[in-house]
Amino acid sequence: DGGITQSPKYLFRKEGQNVTLSCEQNLNHDAMYWYRQDPGQGLRLIYYSQIVNDFQKGDIAEGYSVSREKKESFPLTVTSAQKNPTAFYLCASSGPQRSSYEQYFGPGTRLTVT
Amino acid sequence: AQKVTQAQTEISVVEKEDVTLDCVYETRDTTYYLFWYKQPPSGELVFLIRRNSFDEQNEISGRYSWNFQKSTSSFNFTITASQVVDSAVYFCALMNRDDKIIFGKGTRLHILP
Numbered sequence: 001d002g003g004i005t006q007s008p009k010y011l012f013r014k015e016g017q018n019v020t021l022s023c024e025q026n027l028n029h030d031a032m033y034w035y036r037q038d039p040g041q042g043l044r045l046i047y048y049s050q051i052v053n054d055f056q057k058g059d060i061a062e063g064y065s066v067s068r069e070k071k072e073s074f075p076l077t078v079t080s081a082q083k084n085p086t087a088f089y090l091c092a093s094s095g096p097q098r099s100s101y102e103q104y105f106g107p108g109t110r111l112t113v114t
Numbered sequence: 115a116q117k118v119t120q121a122q123t124e125i126s127v128v129e130k131e132d133v134t135l136d137c138v139y140e141t142r143d144t145t146y147y148l149f150w151y152k153q154p155p156s157g158e159l160v161f162l163i164r165r166n167s168f169d170e171q172n173e174i175s176g177r178y179s180w181n182f183q184k185s186t187s188s189f190n191f192t193i194t195a196s197q198v199v200d201s202a203v204y205f206c207a208l209m210n211r212d213d214k215i216i217f218g219k220g221t222r223l224h225i226l227p
Contacts, residue, residue, distance in 0.1 A: 031213065040123075042205060042217040043159075050213065058214070088157060101147050101209055105159040 002027050004106035006091050011111045013085075021076045021109045023091030030095040032074035033103060036060060037088040046089075049074055078111065085113045116141050118208050118218035126224040127196055135191040135221045137206030143167075148182065148189045149207040149215065159205070165189065193223075201225045 004025045013019045025032065031050045035043040045058030049068040063082025068074055074093075078085045088110050092103040117140040127133045139148065150162040163173060165182050173180045177194045193200050203220045 033215075040219075042118075042219040045214060048214065090157075090159065092159075101213070102149060102161045102164045103215060104161060105151075108157040110157075 006106035029093035120218035
């Protein structure tokens with residue numbers, strides 16, 4: 001089945017540790033996105049990538065890093081510089097190219113940092 | 115400025131009632147796209163509909179219908195004969211030419227049995 005997978009569903013880390021969230025898609029989509037959702041809030045864009053080996057900062061990129069070495073994969077690293085990392089993280093993809101604009105989402109990863 | 119406003123934070127209705135979720139957007143672009151997404155308790159966002167700015171035709175899909183009015187910058191969503199399974203958070207979203215989607219803060223819908 002085609003779709004977007006994010007693993008793990010729940011992740012716990014100690015403060016000061018970097019953590020990498022996985023996002024894989026087999027939809028042949030060109031664009032991929034990372035969002036953060038806090039309780040009672042909408043989604044805020046962290047980073048996005050429209051093609052392999054290229055990505056742009058979103059609205060809240062500070063404390064995060066990404067890579068796009070393969071079309072299917074767009075991992076997000078939450079660094080120790082992120083002041084409030086506890087949140088629900090959603091990965092999305094859209095495409096191929098500009099034939100469709102809606103984004104399809106993965107199941108999300110709930111990160112808790114203590 | 116680009117903005118999406120969902121003024122209703124939370125709505126509760128009894129099953130089988132109709133309910134309308136409001137969405138008002140702001141954009142300076144003439145070409146844009148509007149979306150609705152559903153977020154059930156599991157957390158994954160489910161795409162419901164996309165509308166482009168040149169197509170003001172209303173759409174109906176089963177019990178769901180959408181009313182797009184450019185004159186009032188609104189893209190409202192109506193669920194007819196609501197069911198308990200419709201309970202979720204619903205997001206309205208806007209995309210301009212830069213391919214970034216801006217989400218509203220969502221409306222939490224409770225359908226009471």
